[in-house]
Amino acid sequence: MVLLISTTAFSSPAFALSTQEKGVTVDLLNQDPDPVKPGDILEVRISIQNMGYEANDNCIVKIEPKYPFKALPGEELSKNIGTLGKRSTDDREKVVKFKVGVENDINKGKYPLKVLFYSNEGKDKVSLTKDLMIAVDSESNAEIESISLERLVPGEKTNLTFGIKNVGNSPLKNAMFSWDCANDVILPVGSSNVKHINLIDVGETANVTFEVLTNVNTVPGLYKLDMTLTYDDVEALKTITEAGTLDNEKRKQIKSKAGVYIGGTTDFDISYMERSLTGSYTFSVSNIGNNAANSVKVSIPQQANWTIANGGSNSVVLGNLQKGDYTIADFNLKPAAYGKELPLKFEISYTSSDGQRQNEKQELSLYTTESPTNENSGSEESSTASFSYKLVLIVVLGIAGVLVYRKVSKKRKMNE
Structure with missing residues (x-):
């Protein structure tokens, strides 16, 4: 396909016609990945071909990334491909590669990437612009990433926080999260069991907190929480409505469950x-x-x-x-x-x-009292017992001494 578009660089329709006669074409050979997802890096291979009868020297190929595409650090946006030979030569076609980034908040569809081609040398200058249509695939998905606690104490108010993570490739809009416990064993306090979230960007986590309470007489055990998340899944489903507007929003619902133990510690x-x-x-x-x-x-x-x-x-x-x-x-x-x-x-x-x-x-x-009765009485009893024992020992030793003395004296007298 040949697309030749004149720009403001030409001052007259005649010169624009001359440019078309040059026969230079710009085409998209392929994109990698195809389709590309939001947040990915896109590589495009572009074919520049001269179908005319004159060669073009000092040819420049340039891209101008605009939303949803963006320039990447260190990646060139302009490349000099040298001489583009005439149609009968081997060098009449050149292939160039460029890398650009893709924004996270893009929806599914096809988006233009602008390519400029021009030649600054030769007797006739050539310049043209073309939009390459890039396919983008956007898939929305979410998960309940975390619950702040695993155990609830009966009769005690507790903050219960749910972490909702966007694990898809497109933002989650107008999200609504709710939870329910069978037989109302766990109930929210001061608010309902529903929370709204305007936007969860790609890779981000939104936390919603409820103050909950269980009955003081709840039997200890594991109880099930049923959780529901609904949100707008923005797709390339473009249906013309009766009013003539584009309706491209589709509601998506995710259901999951988790266990929370009621009981545990005491005071x-x-x-x-x-x-x-x-x-x-x-x-x-x-x-x-x-x-x-x-x-x-x-x-x-x-x-x-x-x-x-x-x-x-x-x-x-x-x-x-x-x-x-x-x-x-x-x-x-x-x-x-x-x-x-x-x-x-x-x-x-x-x-x-x-x-x-x-x-x-x-x-x-x-x-503590200064004079514990049991310790003083015990000490006194011990002292009294010790004194009595010593007194008896002294008396016994005294009597034994007197008896020994008398016996020795009597024996001495008999010998004399």
């Missing part, structure tokens, strides 16, 4: 109850959360203000505690000082309702 409260005469401290341990706790163990880690006394244990196994239950734990403790309020650290380990072993740390302040 504890520790309070001081009493101290016995033997130095044993008694504490109350309560499950104040909304989930049961199994295999509960309370420990007192090594710390500066308290030590375990009388060879006692630093941990107590309490067994299972349902929500709202409490039990007691005893520890033999000795404070580092008396008459002061000292912090006492605890560690609580338990198995949550989802089967995971959990650890929780707590701290309690205790005021």
Whole structure:
């Protein structure tokens, strides 16, 4: 196909006719890829052929990329192909290659890439322009890329965020995202379960957040979330409507599902109850959360203000505690000082309702008395026992000494 178009470089129709007689053609040999997708790099191979009877010297081929095409760094937009021989010679045809980028927000269709050809030397100058039609294929697609959490605590407000990613080759417009949980186990608070998104560009992720709540008495377990995403899929489907306008928007829907676990961890409260005469401290341990706790163990880690006394244990196994239950734990403790309020650290380990072993740390302040009754009485009893033992020993030794002395004296007198 020969396309010869005169430009403003010619001052008269006669010269334009002379240009046509030169017989120079510009054609698109191929494009790679074909079709090209938004965001890709396009390579075009252009054929320049002289069907005329005169050679053209110092020939230039140039492209002028405009939207949706763009120039790439380091890539030439103009190339000198030298002499284009006349139709009877072997050098009457030249092939040039150019690379350009394609914008991300382009829809499916065919778009013009402008090519200029001109020759600056010779007795007759040649110049022409042609639009090469480039095929662009645009495919829209999206996915629910992420959910912000895997576990919800019954009765506790939580922000639930969904990440919606555009994994296609065209923008997603007028998107609407919604979710639903069977039997309304999980419900949005303060808003509906639907969010609108105006635009998600190619490769971008849009986050939508809902504040949700579950019933405090919800049975722990895995619950299903049904998610729906609808958006405008802009295609090259161009249908003339009755009004004579172009309708090229098509609604697309994506459905998916995910699991969210309800249950898990719980909370504890520790309070001081009493101290016995033997130095044993008694504490109350309560499950104040909304989930049961199994295999509960309370420990007192090594710390500066308290030590375990009388060879006692630093941990107590309490067994299972349902929500709202409490039990007691005893520890033999000795404070580092008396008459002061000292912090006492605890560690609580338990198995949550989802089967995971959990650890929780707590701290309690205790005021220590200056003269513990059991320690003073014990000391006094020990001192009294020691004194009595020594006194009896002295008396026994004294009596034994007197008896020995008498026996020795009597034997001496008999010998005399």
